[in-house]
Amino acid sequence: MKLKFITDDTLVDLRGNYDSYKEHYYNTNHQWFDEYFRQEERVIESSIPFEIPTFNLSEDYAISDRENVKVIYDSLKHLTITQATQERLWAGLAHLQLRDFTFYRLKKDIEGKNDKRINTSIFFKNGNKRSLFVHILARLWWVGYMTYDETNETNPYWLTDFFCRKDFSARAVVFFSSNFTSNRNITKGIIRTLVKLEESGVAIKRDHFVQANKYLNVVGGAMILDMLTTEEVEEMVGKHLAKSFDLIKSSNLINTYVYKRGV
Amino acid sequence: MKINTSYPYPVLYMNNEDYKKSSYHTNISVNESFGELHIIAKFSLDNPGIKRLIEEAAAVFMIHVECGQTSFRQAYETSRETLEVAIPTNALRGKIAIHSFIIAKEAITDYTNDRLSDWYTGIQISFEKGNILGIGDAIETTLIDDNTELLNLPSIITVSKHQKNEFMDVEIQHDNITIYLPEYEYNQYAMSANSLLKNTILSTVIVPALVYVFSKIGTGTEDLEQYTWYQVMEKIFEENNLRLEDVGSDTLSPLKAAQLVLRKPLKSSFEEIEKLDRKEV
Secondary structure, rough: OOEEOHHHHHHHHHHHOOOOOOOOOOOHHHHHHHHHOOOOOOEEEEEEOOOOOOOOOOOOOOHHHHHHHHHHHHOOOOOOOEEEEEEEHHHEEEEEHHHHHHHHHOHHHHHOOOOOHHHHHEEEOOHHHHHHHOOOOOOHHHHHHHHHHOOOOOOHHHHHHHHOOOHHHHHHHHHHHOOHHHHHHHHHHHHHHHHHHOOOOOOOHHHHHHHHHHHHHHHHHOEEEEOHHHHHHHHHHHHHHHHHHHHHHHOOOOOHHHHHHHH | OOOOOOOOOOOOOOOOOOOOOOEEEOOOOOOOEEEEEEEEEEEEEOHHHHHHHHHHHEEEEEEEEEEEEEEEEEEEEEEEOOEEEEEHHHOOOOEEEEEEEEEEEEOOOOOOOOOEEEOOOOOOOOOOEEEEEEEEEEEEEEOOOOOOOOOOOHHHEEEEEOOOOOOOOEEEOOOOEEEEEEHHHHHHHHHHOOOOHHHHHHHHHHHHHHHHHHHHHOOOOOOOOOOHHHHHHHHHHHHOOOHHHEEEEOOOOOHHHHHOOOHHHHHHHHHHHHHHHHHHH
């Protein structure tokens, strides 16, 4: 089977006339969509091989998002980066070959007629880069691409597993909105540090990701982070987090002290 | 990439005076062929102290390539005066920023350089690996998808039918500018696009839409720069020795900019009407 795209005109029509079409989304009306896409010049068949993958359809999105990162990245690892940035590919897949997944993943939003969320999930509504980490299919591929560790032969998805354990959608947007997380060496270095921190008993929260990014932002002002190896990033961020983690603890103590005294 | 202007150590940079009688410049050229973007950087450094560090492999020349849209970010280094890099174009899309530096390759302690500005006399200086010793020139280039012929204006503007709206609407937060027309207007537009009043109809739709678009540029462009239409417009303005960023300023109003880009559309409209009038007489 080949991967299908939608044409630019189709994309403009679906996106611009969403209000006229939204009932069909609410009704998960496959028949309407099938007829719509059967019209001439709606769909382009590419030369990219593609087999429809078996998605994890758990009721718990925390589980299925994590597993589906691997499913979608495995099945579309051969996309070029330029292809993977295209709205007509991801919007196309969401409406064509992976429409079942779209209806599954948006079940709650469809029931609640949450138009805004439906829109950002199937189209690029948040700027080109951010949309890659918001669109329900693009974000699975991109998180896969960013966290895949080919140096770990037994489980190249070990960083993915950690990254997607909880808070998946917010984490993806916050973490990958930094410019330097574009460099996969840096991304892997940060995540490896956080894995180690967790193994030492620290519960990793969004703030740990934010702290790591903040720190690299400051350091990145005086040096070119991109020349560092994954190991060097890991060591630097590790040292910083260990230190700032202690600082957080002591500043909490001060707050408690002040509070008790009623100041 | 943002370039800092102040560093906790001396940096050889054309925009500061940390060094005397010294310079660092990079000539960067790019060309695209057979699916690759070739970048050639020629470094010219006039500072014996830093030159020595490069010869001793304690420092390197570097270029840094960044493409926001595809999340591509990579640094390339060399100790020679020329560096050639080839990047597959399918890893890049839209705006690409290329910067040049001289970077410490290892920790350098008790740094001295006889061309340092007097200000540094007696101050202990050291560099860590990755610190910046010099900042050279930078360029920005734009890779436009080759599957669309984007260099003419109409292809970055799409006119489309809006089934519910009663008014024309313009959407700019995408790679193409989309003009939505109400159903009747759209049908008329589509039917008459090749009629005797072609330019007149184009102006009634595209002129106000572009005025709207250009009025948005004056209010901050950071989030618009990523879109293809912006990059194409930027190119068109550049080719005509104007700057898209200046639209909205006193010298270049959105109204004038729209007329420039469409090459005096009012004139061609009135010429059409004049011709039609003559026929009827």
